Amino acid sequence: MFQILPNINVDWMGIRKPLIFVSIVILIAGLASAIGRQLSPGGTDAFNLGVDFQGGTVITAKFKQKPSVEEIRTALDGAGITEPIIQDSLDKTDEVLIKIPLLESSQSSGDEAATANQVNIGRESVKKALDTFGAEAQPNLSVQEDPNASYKIVGTDSVGPVAGAQLRNQAVIATLLGMAGILLFIAFRYDWTYAAGAVIAVFHDVLITLAFFSVFQWEVSLTVLAAFLTLVGFSVNDSIVIFDRIRENLTMNRDKSLYALTNDSINQTMSRTIVTNGLVFLSVLALVLFGGEVLRGFSLALFVGSIAGTYSTIAIASPIAIWWQSKIGESKMKEVQVSSQASGEKLASASRRSVTRRPVTR
Amino acid sequence: MKNNSLWIRTAFILVVTLGGIYLVFGPRHSPSASDLTWQGIKNNLANNINLGLDLKGGSHLVMRVKTDDYLKTLTENNAQAAVTAAQEAKLPVTGSQVTAQGSTYSITLNLGEGAQADAVIEEVKKKVDFVNWSVSSNANSITWSLPSNIQTVLKNQAVEQALKIIESRINAFGVKEPTLQRHGAESSGQILLQMPGVDDPERVKKLIGDDAQLSLMKVVSPPSPSAVATYPTEEAAKQSLGGAVSSNRKVLPYTERDDSVATKPPNERPKQFVVVESPAVVDGSELRDANAVSRTGNQDDYQISFSLKPAGAAKFGDWTSKNINNYMAVVLNGEVKSVAYIKSRIDDQGEISGRFTKATADDLALTLRSGALPAKLEYQEERTVGPSLGADSIRAGVTASLAGLIFIVIFMLIYYRGSGINAVIALVLNMLLTMAALISFDSTLTLPGIAGLILGIGMAVDSNVLIFERMREELGLGFNVSKAVEIGFDRAFITIIDTHVTTIISAIILYLYGSGPIRGFAVTLILGLLINLFSAVFVSRTIFMWLLHRNPNMQKLSI
Numbered sequence: 001m002f003q004i005l006p007n008i009n010v011d012w013m014g015i016r017k018p019l020i021f022v023s024i025v026i027l028i029a030g031l032a033s034a035i036g037r038q039l040s041p042g043g044t045d046a047f048n049l050g051v052d053f054q055g056g057t058v059i060t061a062k063f064k065q066k067p068s069v070e071e072i073r074t075a076l077d078g079a080g081i082t083e084p085i086i087q088d089s090l091d092k093t094d095e096v097l098i099k100i101p102l103l104e105s106s107q108s109s110g111d112e113a114a115t116a117n118q119v120n121i122g123r124e125s126v127k128k129a130l131d132t133f134g135a136e137a138q139p140n141l142s143v144q145e146d147p148n149a150s151y152k153i154v155g156t157d158s159v160g161p162v163a164g165a166q167l168r169n170q171a172v173i174a175t176l177l178g179m180a181g182i183l184l185f186i187a188f189r190y191d192w193t194y195a196a197g198a199v200i201a202v203f204h205d206v207l208i209t210l211a212f213f214s215v216f217q218w219e220v221s222l223t224v225l226a227a228f229l230t231l232v233g234f235s236v237n238d239s240i241v242i243f244d245r246i247r248e249n250l251t252m253n254r255d256k257s258l259y260a261l262t263n264d265s266i267n268q269t270m271s272r273t274i275v276t277n278g279l280v281f282l283s284v285l286a287l288v289l290f291g292g293e294v295l296r297g298f299s300l301a302l303f304v305g306s307i308a309g310t311y312s313t314i315a316i317a318s319p320i321a322i323w324w325q326s327k328i329g330e331s332k333m334k335e336v337q338v339s340s341q342a343s344g345e346k347l348a349s350a351s352r353r354s355v356t357r358r359p360v361t362r
Numbered sequence: 363m364k365n366n367s368l369w370i371r372t373a374f375i376l377v378v379t380l381g382g383i384y385l386v387f388g389p390r391h392s393p394s395a396s397d398l399t400w401q402g403i404k405n406n407l408a409n410n411i412n413l414g415l416d417l418k419g420g421s422h423l424v425m426r427v428k429t430d431d432y433l434k435t436l437t438e439n440n441a442q443a444a445v446t447a448a449q450e451a452k453l454p455v456t457g458s459q460v461t462a463q464g465s466t467y468s469i470t471l472n473l474g475e476g477a478q479a480d481a482v483i484e485e486v487k488k489k490v491d492f493v494n495w496s497v498s499s500n501a502n503s504i505t506w507s508l509p510s511n512i513q514t515v516l517k518n519q520a521v522e523q524a525l526k527i528i529e530s531r532i533n534a535f536g537v538k539e540p541t542l543q544r545h546g547a548e549s550s551g552q553i554l555l556q557m558p559g560v561d562d563p564e565r566v567k568k569l570i571g572d573d574a575q576l577s578l579m580k581v582v583s584p585p586s587p588s589a590v591a592t593y594p595t596e597e598a599a600k601q602s603l604g605g606a607v608s609s610n611r612k613v614l615p616y617t618e619r620d621d622s623v624a625t626k627p628p629n630e631r632p633k634q635f636v637v638v639e640s641p642a643v644v645d646g647s648e649l650r651d652a653n654a655v656s657r658t659g660n661q662d663d664y665q666i667s668f669s670l671k672p673a674g675a676a677k678f679g680d681w682t683s684k685n686i687n688n689y690m691a692v693v694l695n696g697e698v699k700s701v702a703y704i705k706s707r708i709d710d711q712g713e714i715s716g717r718f719t720k721a722t723a724d725d726l727a728l729t730l731r732s733g734a735l736p737a738k739l740e741y742q743e744e745r746t747v748g749p750s751l752g753a754d755s756i757r758a759g760v761t762a763s764l765a766g767l768i769f770i771v772i773f774m775l776i777y778y779r780g781s782g783i784n785a786v787i788a789l790v791l792n793m794l795l796t797m798a799a800l801i802s803f804d805s806t807l808t809l810p811g812i813a814g815l816i817l818g819i820g821m822a823v824d825s826n827v828l829i830f831e832r833m834r835e836e837l838g839l840g841f842n843v844s845k846a847v848e849i850g851f852d853r854a855f856i857t858i859i860d861t862h863v864t865t866i867i868s869a870i871i872l873y874l875y876g877s878g879p880i881r882g883f884a885v886t887l888i889l890g891l892l893i894n895l896f897s898a899v900f901v902s903r904t905i906f907m908w909l910l911h912r913n914p915n916m917q918k919l920s921i
Contacts, residue, residue, distance in 0.1 A: 055543065058554075070754035088748030090419060097422070097747060115547055159554060160544030167878065174875035178868035185864050222879055223416075223751075226810035229872065229883050233817045236868070237824065237861045244857040272831040276824040279773060283766030283820075290765065292758030294751050298813070299762075 012266045012314050013259055013322070019315035023204060030211020037214065046214055049101075050083050050221035050297075052162045056101040057122030060155035062143050063094050067133055072096065073293065079129035082293075083219045098126055099159065101219075115158045123156045162222070171225055175232065179203075182236055190243055193328070197321035198239040201312040205235045208308040209301055223298040231305025234280065238273070238309055239317040245269050246318070258322050266314055277310040368911060371904045378896070379791065385798035386410060410801050413558070414539050414808030414882070416751045420558040423567070424743035427524045429517035429551040432737035433508065434462040436516070440490055440506070441469040446610075447489035453482050468507035479504050514549065520736040521551050528570050530732040532557065535569055535725075538806035539878050541750075553739075556747065558806060565725070571739040573695060574729035576649060576668070577642035578678065578712065581689035582611065586703035590689045592616060592634040599635040612640045614691070616698035636698055638691050643681050648674025650710070652730040654723035664723035666714040668730065675710035683707040694726075751809065763816075770823060778830050780920025784902050785826035792822045792890065792897040799889040810879040811886040814869075818890020821861065825898035829854040830921055843916045847906045855899060862891045 034046035067075075069086045076084050076098070085099040100122050127136060134150025137143045143152040179199050186195035206228060213220060245265035246258075253261060266273075284306055287299040389397045389406050396402040441458045448455040454474030461468045471486075473479060479499035486492065495506040508516075525542060532540050537557045545554035560566055582602075583591035593599035599613040600606070607613060616634045652668040670678055682690075682704050691698045692714050699714050718726065749756060771789070774782040796818060800807060833850030841849065866888055873884035910916060 058545075068754065069748075069752045073752065073754060085750055086752045087419065087422075087750055088753065089422075090746040090748055092745055095745075157546045157552075158544075162541040162543050170875070170877060171880055174872050174880055177875050178871040181867045181871045182864050185867050189860055223809050223813075226813035226879060226883050229810075229880065230813045230817045232868070233865050233887070234820060236864055237821060240861045240864055241824075241828065241857055244860055248853070268835070269831075272824075272827050275777065275827045275831070276820075279770050279823055280820050282769060283763075286766040286769070287759070287762045290758060290762040292755040292762075294755035295759050295762075298809070302816075 008267050008270055010263070010267060012263050013319060014263075016315055016319040019311070020319070023208065023312070023315065026208055026211050027204075030207065030214050033211070033214040044217060047210075048213070048217040048219045050219045051085055051099050051101045051159070052222040053168065053220065054102055055158065055160045056099055057119050058155075058157050058159045059098045059100070059123060059126045059153055060089075061096055061098060061126070061130060061151050062092075062154045063096070063133070063151045064143055065150065066094050066096060069096075071133075072098070072130075075129045075132045076100075076126065077293070078132065079125055081125055081129060083221070085294075095154070100126065119156050119158050123153060127153060175229065178232070186240070186243070190247060191321075191325075193324035194243050194317075194321045196324060197317040197319075198236055198243070200320055201239055201309075201317035202232050202235045204312045204316050205231055205305055205308040208312075209304045212304045213297075213301070218300055219297050221297055223295065224301050227298045227301035227305065231302060231309060234306060235309035235312065238277070238313040241272065242266055242269055242313055242318060243321070246321075258325060262318050262322050266318065273310060273313075277306060280306050281310075365911065368904070368907055371900070371907070375901055375904060378795070382791075382795045382798035385801050386794060411797065412538070412804070412806040413749075414806045414811070415541060415556055415558040415749070416539075416809050417749050417756060417807065418558060419746065419748040419750070420556060421560075421563055422743070422745045422747040423555045423557075423741060424545055425553050425555070425571070425739045425741050427521050427551040427553065427735075427739055428737045429520050430462075432520045433467050433513060433516060435737070437462050437467045437469060437508070440492070441471075443490045444469060444471060444486045444492075444506075447486045448482050450489075451485040453477060453485055455482065465510055465513065466507065467513065468505055471504045473502055473504065517551060518548060521553065523736050524739070525553055527732050527735055528553065528555065531570055531728060532566065533877075534728050534732065535566060537566065539808050539882060552742065556750070565721070567741065569725050569729065571735075571741075572725070572729045573735060573738065574646070574726060575695055575734055576646040576714070576730055577693045578644050579612075579638040579640070579642045579691045579693050580681075580685065581691050581701055582637040582639060583689045585687040586689070587687075590636065590701050590703070592636050594634060596635050599637050603637060610640050612638050614638055614693060614696060614698050616691070616701065636691060636701065638693070638698075642693070643690070644670060644674045644678050646730065646734055648677070649730055649733075650674075652727040654718070654720065654727045656720070662719050664718040664720050666718070666723055666727050666730070668712050668714065668727075670710040670712070672710075679707055679709040767819075774823075774826070778826075778921055781830055781833075784905050785823070785830070787905065788826060788897045788902045789819065789822055791901060792819065792893055795893045795897065796886065796890045799893065800886065803885070803889075805885055806882070807886070808879065808882045810883040814883040814886035815890055817865075817887055818894060821865070821891060822894045822898050824861075825854070825858050825894060826902065828857055829898070829902065833919070833921060837919065837921070843919045844910050844914070846919070847903075847910065851899070851903050851906075858895070858899060862895060866891050 037044050038046040069088060072086055073084065076086075081100050083101055087097040087099070089095040089097060102118055130136070130151055130153075135148055137146040137149030137152035141149070143149050146152075179202060182202075183195045183199050186198050209228070209231060212218070213224075218224075242265055245268055246262055249256075249261045249265050249268075250258075253264075256264075281303075284299060284302045287295065288303050291299045387403050387406055387410075389402075390409060397406060438460050441460045445455055445458050448471065454477045456472045456474045458472065459470045461470070471482065473482065479501070482504060483497060483499065492506055494509070494512040496509055497504065497506050499505070521544065525544070529542050532542075532555070537560055540555060540557035542556075543554050545552040555570070557566070581590060591602070593602065593613075596613055596615075603611055603613075613635055616636045648670050650669045650671045652666055654664050655667050656664045669675075686704050686706065689701055689703050692700045692702075692712065694714060714726075751759075771786050774785045774789075776782070778785060793815075796815060800811075805811070829850050832854045833846050836846035836849045837843070869884040869887045869891070872880050873888070876884060909919075
């Protein structure tokens with residue numbers, strides 16, 4: 001039998017404070033980045049919202065010899081346009097539609113002159129990129145008439161956001177309601193304290209991932225939204241696996257402290273945690289490395305989220321659950337608490353409340 | 363006994379698997395030999411799975427809201443309302459002129475002898491919304507005109523409103539995850555719609571641009587039991603009003619739809635005219651719901667039943683109770699669809715009869731439900747576009763995902779050895795059946811949908827890992843193979859059920875409260891997880907049962 005970490009015995013609950021500290025540092029960095037960027041005028045916004053959310057400019061280019069989408073993307077990348085949406089025109093096969101995000105954050109959006117200005121900036125930068133394929137046709141000639149030309153920009157228009165504020169709000173509300181559903185179900189199957197631990201861990205994972213998106217200014221597109229929904233799922237899944245083991249251990253070892261039981265449960269499921277999350281992590285890594293630029297935001301969100309999800313189960317979900325249980329037990333367990341000094345010991349005195357409400361039969 | 367249940371399990375799995383294979387790779391035409399070739403299978407697969415705009419592309423439509431028309435109609439309506447308001451207050455107003463040209467929209471009211479301009483302005487203000495209009499007056503006339511900045515605001519509102527209405531129409535029609543956005547400069551009033559391939563783009567285009575103005579109007583006619591007053595020509599109808607149509611009367615065409623004549627083609631049916639009272643008793647803005655229904659079950663005999671909002675229903679109920687035995691006309695787009703006399707008070711239900719086909723009735727009901735467009739649309743550009751994610755990105759994404767999957771398969775085989783085969787079978791079955799389920803629900807696959815698929819696959823792998831790790835633990839505790847398999851499955855099943863039910867609950871909530879991409883994600887996730895309970899638990903266990911059946915005293919399990 002080939003096994004990773006056959007028997008480990010780590011005091012996870014003992015190192016929860018340094019772990020939580022790391023989370024807090026990342027969250028503060030994210031918050032500082034978001035607020036700082038939002039407040040500094042003329043600079044970048046809290047998040048780098050893509051064409052989907054912000055709108056931009058759509059440019060229609062007509063080619064004599066149309067390069068592949070990939071070549072166009074490379075050319076645009078070279079001109080500093082990092083997140084274009086490139087759509088082939090299938091009925092007019094020599095044309096291609098290039099959507100680029102707003103190039104400078106214009107505060108006065110909606111202003112006609114600013115929009116026109118944006119369109120011009122967009123056109124110029126796309127022209128610069130496309131010039132690598134040859135010259136643009138003279139303004140009064142079509143691309144076929146001008147012998148020296150290899151392409152011509154035949155249309156420039158500004159476009160509004162695909163996913164307006166409405167969809168964004170709806171996504172947030174739907175996710176929050178989904179979390180409420182998770183909260184109720186875990187509370188029903190386990191206990192309120194566990195439900196709170198799992199849901200706070202999910203929030204933690206989403207916020208950590210958002211922090212990365214703000215600090216590194218990765219582009220937020222509609223696909224990133226899907227990645228967030230996915231990472232919420234992974235995060236909850238992980239928490240429940242460990243909770244389930246704590247619940248099982250509670251019924252079998254009634255004399256052990258919750259603190260020790262939680263450590264045992266994490267250690268016992270560690271090989272599963274490593275295998276599953278390792279596989280998820282590596283698959284997502286493949287997506288980050290080879291998935292291409294358009295999927296980068298999606299892959300990165302899953303990448304950060306899968307790491308945060310694994311770690312938050314151990315460092316956030318479980319400690320919160322048993323911390324809360326210890327709080328509930330405090331009044332009943334006065335004497336024990338007085339005699340204990342270390343914080344770890346305090347947790348050890350946690351009351352053994354109704355986690356075993358639905359005993360496991362085997 | 364045990365043996366028997368094993369056979370039933372196996373047969374069930376085989377049936378489901380073959381069904382899944384047919385749904386995913388099978389032809390939707392009478393099968394031929396070419397369906398078994400590589401190319402044939404690929405073609406069938408491409409036909410069976412609907413890919414969304416981001417993965418396959420679709421139509422690209424640029425349309426313009428005729429905002430000038432919107433302002434013109436607004437001006438004309440206000441002019442009429444102003445005249446009516448002044449006349450009702452017995453103020454001497456002799457007529458009005460409307461200017462709607464270029465960027466000038468103005469209304470001039472001609473004052474009669476002894477009229478006080480200020481008094482008229484005050485009176486009109488009470489009835490007509492002239493808040494944003496600038497007003498000027500002299501001894502003979504009052505002029506309201508629309509300042510250009512207000513014109514911009516109103517035009518903008520009209521486009522936003524059109525955007526919402528178009529969105530609700532295409533969503534109701536079932537176009538999967540279209541994208542809709544403002545296009546061009548703000549003043550251009552353009553909207554860009556991209557939608558994945560639909561079977562009948564012309565029907566969608568018509569549906570988006572269609573105008574459906576419903577109104578219920580009183581017919582000028584002697585009450586029942588005398589027959590309703592109709593006129594053979596428009597002229598005759600006008601004659602009945604003394605030659606001129608006043609502002610509170612309208613002459614509308616009416617095609618009678620008795621069963622005896624309805625069988626004839628429309629142009630041979632007798633065309634008639636009726637006179638109705640204007641304004642309408644209730645109009646389309648009071649509509650709460652509209653549905654296509656068939657009384658006879660005949661495909662070409664559909665009606666549209668509608669219900670009114672509370673305010674409209676109260677108005678309608680009040681009016682009908684005062685007008686028993688009078689005739690009422692159901693008017694759609696300026697044409698009388700049916701005339702009926704009022705038998706008793708009607709509150710909120712009504713029906714438009716007219717022998718619609720199912721498709722036209724469905725589309726009409728949908729346009730009525732979504733409300734009227736502020737102005738007509740014109741199509742400006744139409745093209746077919748490739749996938750919005752870009753063909754290159756999709757190729758890269760597919761390659762990377764395949765690499766990830768292959769890695770998972772190799773790892774499972776090395777790490778769990780013989781039992782790894784089990785996991786791989788469960789994984790492949792999960793993907794096959796999820797695709798089959800998507801196809802049978804006629805879902806469209808988009809990138810968010812694939813994200814749901816990824817989460818489903820991730821949890822499928824996790825289910826196997828949970829079961830195998832548990833079995834290893836039990837083997838480590840010294841249980842024999844058959845006991846370890848039993849405990850492993852039973853115990854891991856509790857965990858798997860908890861994780862799956864939790865995620866399914868949240869996915870159902872996402873489906874109910876989300877839209878577009880969020881729904882796409884939720885659908886594949888729910889299907890993937892339900893199937894996972896079958897593939898990772900039921901199928902995998904059956905395979906272990908087979909192993910133990912053939913070798914009941916197995917001492918070592920390849921795990």
